[in-house]
Amino acid sequence: MVVDQKLVDTYNFLDRHAVFAQKPGEGEMEAMLRVLAMPPEEVWKRREAMAKMARKMNKRTAKFVAKWVAEVAPLAPAVPPVVDTKPVAPSSKALKEAAKRRRKRRRRLGHQSTEHP
Numbered sequence: 001m002v003v004d005q006k007l008v009d010t011y012n013f014l015d016r017h018a019v020f021a022q023k024p025g026e027g028e029m030e031a032m033l034r035v036l037a038m039p040p041e042e043v044w045k046r047r048e049a050m051a052k053m054a055r056k057m058n059k060r061t062a063k064f065v066a067k068w069v070a071e072v073a074p075l076a077p078a079v080p081p082v083v084d085t086k087p088v089a090p091s092s093k094a095l096k097e098a099a100k101r102r103r104k105r106r107r108r109l110g111h112q113s114t115e116h117p
Contacts, residue, residue, distance in 0.1 A: 001050060002031045013057060018049035 004022045008014050022031040035043065090098075 002028060002035065013053070015049060015053045018046055018053045020046065 001018075002020045002022060003014065005024070008016050008019060008021050020031060020035045022028065023034075026034075
């Protein structure tokens with residue numbers, strides 16, 4: 001991740017050893033070209049640090065969300081349980097009416113074929 005120094009200074013969760021900070025006056029493309037010229041070991045070292053930082057942030061976020069849910073769950077309205085979860089097949093009457101609507105729509109649109117429903 002290429003970032004400017006201001007971003008690293010602003011966000012304390014960004015580990016400066018996990019990112020490629022732009023030098024003063026350096027554009028993004030120059031920074032990327034500098035990174036491409038670095039030894040692969042250094043790039044992998046930073047990638048590993050970035051992955052570690054991401055895992056740390058994800059754990060922190062999960063704790064925050066769990067705490068938030070625990071605080072607001074008691075305030076949420078109760079949701080009644082679903083009694084019947086079996087799918088209901090349409091009646092033969094409903095199927096006939098749907099077929100009739102399809103035929104009517106086809107006639108209106110000028111389709112003569114009855115191969116597809």
